[in-house]
Structure formats: C-alpha cells, structure tokens
Amino acid sequence: MGIVPFLVVAWIVVVGLYGIVTSRDLINQIMCLIVVQSSTYVLLLGVGYVTGGAAPYFSDIPLTTKAVDPVVQALALTDVVVEAAVTALLLSFAIQAYKRFGTLDPHELAEFKG
Amino acid sequence: MTPGQRRWFFLAAAAGLVACYLWAFAGLPGFGNYPGPYGQEVLRQAVRQTHATGVVSAVNFEYRGFDTVGEEFILFAAAAGLSVVLRRLRRERETEPAGEAGGEAGSGTVPAASSAMRVPALLMVGPTALIGWWLASHAQTNPSGGFQGGVILASAFILIYLSGEFLAFRRLSPVVLLDAVEAVGAGGFVAIGLAALAMNLPYLDNYLPPGQVPGAVSSSGTIALISFFVGIEVAAAFVLIAGEFLEQTLLKRRSA
Amino acid sequence: MIREVVSDGLLALAVLTVAAAALGVAVMPDAYARLHYVTPAAVVAPVFVTLAIFVTEGLDHRRARLYDRHGPVPVARHDARDARPRPRRLASATRAPAGPRPAGEGEGATMIPVAAMDTLQIVALVGVAAGATVVVRTRSRVRQVLALSVYGMLLAILFFVFQAPDVTLSELSVGAVALPIVLLLAIAKVRKPEQ
Numbered sequence: 001m002g003i004v005p006f007l008v009v010a011w012i013v014v015v016g017l018y019g020i021v022t023s024r025d026l027i028n029q030i031m032c033l034i035v036v037q038s039s040t041y042v043l044l045l046g047v048g049y050v051t052g053g054a055a056p057y058f059s060d061i062p063l064t065t066k067a068v069d070p071v072v073q074a075l076a077l078t079d080v081v082v083e084a085a086v087t088a089l090l091l092s093f094a095i096q097a098y099k100r101f102g103t104l105d106p107h108e109l110a111e112f113k114g
Numbered sequence: 115m116t117p118g119q120r121r122w123f124f125l126a127a128a129a130g131l132v133a134c135y136l137w138a139f140a141g142l143p144g145f146g147n148y149p150g151p152y153g154q155e156v157l158r159q160a161v162r163q164t165h166a167t168g169v170v171s172a173v174n175f176e177y178r179g180f181d182t183v184g185e186e187f188i189l190f191a192a193a194a195g196l197s198v199v200l201r202r203l204r205r206e207r208e209t210e211p212a213g214e215a216g217g218e219a220g221s222g223t224v225p226a227a228s229s230a231m232r233v234p235a236l237l238m239v240g241p242t243a244l245i246g247w248w249l250a251s252h253a254q255t256n257p258s259g260g261f262q263g264g265v266i267l268a269s270a271f272i273l274i275y276l277s278g279e280f281l282a283f284r285r286l287s288p289v290v291l292l293d294a295v296e297a298v299g300a301g302g303f304v305a306i307g308l309a310a311l312a313m314n315l316p317y318l319d320n321y322l323p324p325g326q327v328p329g330a331v332s333s334s335g336t337i338a339l340i341s342f343f344v345g346i347e348v349a350a351a352f353v354l355i356a357g358e359f360l361e362q363t364l365l366k367r368r369s370a
Numbered sequence: 371m372i373r374e375v376v377s378d379g380l381l382a383l384a385v386l387t388v389a390a391a392a393l394g395v396a397v398m399p400d401a402y403a404r405l406h407y408v409t410p411a412a413v414v415a416p417v418f419v420t421l422a423i424f425v426t427e428g429l430d431h432r433r434a435r436l437y438d439r440h441g442p443v444p445v446a447r448h449d450a451r452d453a454r455p456r457p458r459r460l461a462s463a464t465r466a467p468a469g470p471r472p473a474g475e476g477e478g479a480t481m482i483p484v485a486a487m488d489t490l491q492i493v494a495l496v497g498v499a500a501g502a503t504v505v506v507r508t509r510s511r512v513r514q515v516l517a518l519s520v521y522g523m524l525l526a527i528l529f530f531v532f533q534a535p536d537v538t539l540s541e542l543s544v545g546a547v548a549l550p551i552v553l554l555l556a557i558a559k560v561r562k563p564e565q
Contacts, residue, residue, distance in 0.1 A: 046145055
C-alpha cells in the first residue's frame with residue numbers, strides 16, 4: 001500500500017500523454033490533457049494522507065483526533081475549479097482554429113504559418 | 115516522422131519518464147506516513163485561532179489567502195481571455211435569437227428539448243441555486259466553500275438553459291451584469307485584504323471578530339466574507355463561459 | 371567563498387538572459403517572432419536560478435533552515451540512524467501554550483478499520499486507473515465526453531475515500547456540469563458545417 005497511489009499517478013500521466021501524442025483531433029487532445037491534470041490531484045491527496053486519519057473538519061469530532069493534511073486539500077480544491085476554466089479557454093482556441101483553418105487535425109494545423 | 119515511429123519514440127521517452135517518477139516516489143515516506151510539520155501545526159492551531167471548524171477553508175482563505183487570490187485571478191483571466199478570443203470575427207454575423215432554442219429559430223439543426231428534460235431541469239433550478247448559495251456562505255463550518263458553491267450556483271443558471279429557454283437564460287444573465295458581478299467578486303476579495311492594510315495589519319489579515327462559538331456562521335472573521343465573494347466570482351465566471359459558448363453554438367453564423 | 375562567486379555568476383547569467391529576451395520581444399516585428407523570444411526567459415533563466423540555489427544551499431534537505439518573523443528557528447537535526455524523517459516540532463510552537471496534542475496511533479476518528487479503508491482505497495485507485503485508460507482510448511468525441519464524466523465520478527469516489535470531502539464536491543460539480551457543457555458546446559460548434 002505504500003507506493004500504489006503513486007504508481008497510479010505515474011500510469012495516469014503516461015496514459016494521458018500517450019493520448020495527446022497519438023491523437024488526430026484537437027478536442028481529443030484537450031480531453032486527454034484533462035486526464036493528465038487529474039493525476040496531480042491524486043498525487044497531492046496521496047502525499048497528504050495520514051493512515052487512520054479523519055477529514056480535517058472538527059464540527060462533530062473532538063479536536064484531538066488524528067486528521068489528514070488540510071493544506072494539500074486546499075491546493076487540490078482550488079486547482080480543480082481553476083483548471084476547468086483554463087480548459088474552457090483552450091476549447092475557445094480550438095473553436096477559433098477551426099473557424100480559421102477548417103480543420104482540427106494537429107498535424108495539418110502545424111503546417112500553417114499564422 | 116510517421117505515426118508509428120512517433121508512437122515508438124513516445125514509448126521510449128515514457129519509459130524514461132516512468133523511471134524518473136519511480137525514483138522520485140521511492141524517496142517519499144510512503145502513502146499514509148505524512149511527516150510534514152506544517153499540516154500538523156495548522157491542525158493544532160486553526161480552530162483555536164480562527165474559530166472555524168472547516169480547517170481546509172481556513173487554510174484556503176486565511177493561512178494561504180494570498181495563494182487563493184492568485185488562483186482566483188487565474189480564473190478571472192481565463193474568463194476574460196475567453197470573451198476576447200470568442201469575439202465576433204469580421205466574417206461572422208450574429209443572427210437574431212428568434213424563438214426558443216429548439217426549432218423555429220431557422221437553423222433546424224438544434225433539436226427541441228424533450229419534456230422529460232425540461233420539467234426536472236426547471237424544478238431543480240431553485241434548489242440548486244439555494245444549495246450553491248448555502249455552500250458559498252458556509253465555508254467555515256463544513257466541507258464547502260466559495261469555489262464549490264460558485265460552480266453549483268452557475269449550474270443553476272445552466273439548468274435554466276437546459277429547460278429549453280435560451281432566451282430566458284440570456285435575459286437573466288446579461289453579459290454586462292455578469293461582468294459587474296465577477297468584478298465585484300474578485301475586487302471584493304482584494305479589497306478585504308487592502309482594508310487590512312488600511313488598519314496597519316498585514317495584507318489579508320483576519321481583522322473581523324472571530325466569534326464566540328467555533329463553527330457558527332457568524333464566526334471566523336473574514337473567512338466567511340471572502341468565501342462569499344469568491345463564490346459569486348466563480349459563479350459569474352462560469353455563467354459567462356457557458357454563455358459565450360452557447361452564443362457561439364446557437365447564434366453566430368458565418369455570412370456567405 | 372567560491373560558492374558565492376559561482377552563484378553570483380549564475381544569477382548574472384539569468385539576469386542577462388531575461389534582459390536579452392526582453393530586448394528581443396521589444397524589437398521583433400511580428401507576434402510569432404516575439405513568441406520565440408519569450409521561451410528563453412521562461413525556461414533558461416529559472417534553470418540558472420535553480421542552479422544558483424543548489425550551489426548555495428546544497429542538495430541536502432536536512433541543511434535547510436527554517437525562519438519565522440524573528441529570525442532563524444533552531445530545528446532538531448535528524449539522526450543519521452533515522453531511516454524516515456519524523457515530524458519535527460517547531461520552536462515557535464512552544465512559545466504559545468500548545469493546543470491539545472494530537473491523538474496517538476490507534477485513536478483515529480474513522481469508524482472503519484484501517485484494513486477495510488485500505489481495500490476501499492485500492493479499489494478506487496484501480497477504478498481511476500482503468501477510467502483514465504478508457505477515456506484515452508475512446509476516440510469518438512461525444513463518447514469521450516461521457517467517459518470523462520464517469521471518470522470524474524470515479525475520481526470523486528477516490529477523493530472521498532482519501533478523506534477529502536471538499537475536493538470531492540469540487541470534482542463532482544466541475545466534472546458533472548462545467549466540463550461537459552463547455553466540451554459538448556465546443557463539439558457542437560465544430561461539428562456542423564458553417565452556414
């Protein structure tokens with residue numbers, strides 16, 4: 001159990017990058033990028049976990065109970081919402097590229113010079 | 115480079131990347147053995163200092179409030195950039211939104227929404243807005259906060275669109291109002307921090323009274339206030355994003 | 371003495387890189403050439419700064435100093451016998467009366483025994499790994515959006531068994547509402563022929 005979450009993180013990163021590299025469609029690539037971003041959330045929460053710890057909310061448990069790390073949860077929480085907005089920005093670029101060049105294939109788009 | 119060569123090259127590089135990852139993870143203390151002093155210290159002091167039982171929100175809006183300002187401005191910039199990128203190009207014209215988004219608009223390519231979707235969506239608008247508002251204002255008591263509450267509040271507006279009424283959606287969330295609300299949310303957060311400066315305290319210090327009972331709605335000082343402002347900013351940003359995409363899909367056409 | 375000289379040299383190189391990149395950005399005629407000049411400032415200069423930090427502080431994390439508002443805080447050094455670093459007490463924690471001490475090993479608040487929690491976590495992790503593979507292998511756009519929503523729900527389950535309910539809430543609301551709507555609208559925009 002010591003290293004399983006981190007193996008899963010490495011797997012998600014590699015699988016997502018494989019999807020980006022072998023994809024022929026810009027929107028497909030953006031969705032694989034979402035998968036790669038999700039690996040960071042798993043990594044953050046995996047680093048901060050304490051065995052036998054509870055969630056760091058003390059409204060109904062005594063203050064002395066062992067709890068998991070709240071700082072990485074704060075990071076992951078803002079991360080999730082902000083990266084959704086950045087994904088929307090990426091999609092708007094894809095839409096404009098389609099309107100301008102008529103194609104969403106990254107290999108064909110790479111040949112245009114502006 | 116052919117796709118097959120590209121794939122093999124990637125697999126070789128990925129093997130190197132995985133090796134580096136495993137080398138890095140072998141240096142970690144293992145899952146469940148969290149050694150760091152900062153998290154334990156925050157857990158010890160947070161409830162006593164801020165009277166907020168939601169320690170994650172206390173970390174987000176007070177102990178690391180400065181980082182949250184930065185994250186919120188990433189969101190703000192993304193929404194603003196999206197509005198700029200999806201502006202009307204020279205070759206496009208905007209059709210008049212005649213009729214509902216389902217048939218007699220003249221496009222004929224958007225199918226009418228079925229009643230099985232419209233009625234539940236309409237029924238859920240009120241409860242969703244209420245839940246989003248509740249989450250955004252109760253950051254200090256339970257697992258909620260401005261970010262989650264804002265997204266759920268935005269989804270209430272999106273449900274209005276899903277219940278078939280794009281015109282109602284547009285009328286209830288005009289772009290000018292959304293821009294103003296988003297600016298108030300982002301500016302409000304910064305203004306709370308600057309007000310602390312005006313009182314000779316460090317930026318974003320918690321200067322409101324922390325309240326008597328830990329975990330009550332009125333306790334925890336500026337945390338609840340900041341969370342509310344963040345909630346309306348996130349909601350306005352996401353409604354803006356959804357509105358821009360909806361306009362692109364439903365209204366804008368290229369002129370012949 | 372020589373450490374300072376080397377680190378100063380590296381920092382000077384970083385400053386020169388950024389200055390040259392700024393000059394390039396200001397002088398170039400069009401946007402694409404300008405973009406080429408942003409890269410050295412964003413990539414090369416931080417590498418120089420990192421090398422300067424390594425030269426000054428060394429690669430050993432146990433030599434790092436902690437600071438609070440009044441200067442360096444003495445930290446208990448690790449023994450060479452310690453295999454794993456234990457949680458350290460900061461000196462600032464002993465100035466104010468310390469809060470209630472955290473509970474010991476067997477006093478966690480979870481009602482579920484640790485073994486069952488471990489099993490749940492491993493199942494959730496395997497589900498997330500499988501979900502990621504399915505999302506990447508789906509090639510049709512609309513189906514991939516649906517797979518991404520299911521993946522979001524699997525992630526939410528994982529965050530829940532990692533004792534993070536607020537991240538669960540964020541991931542659920544974003545993965546069920548915000549991401550699918552922008553993705554599906556973008557797909558609808560690029561699918562139908564422009565009239």
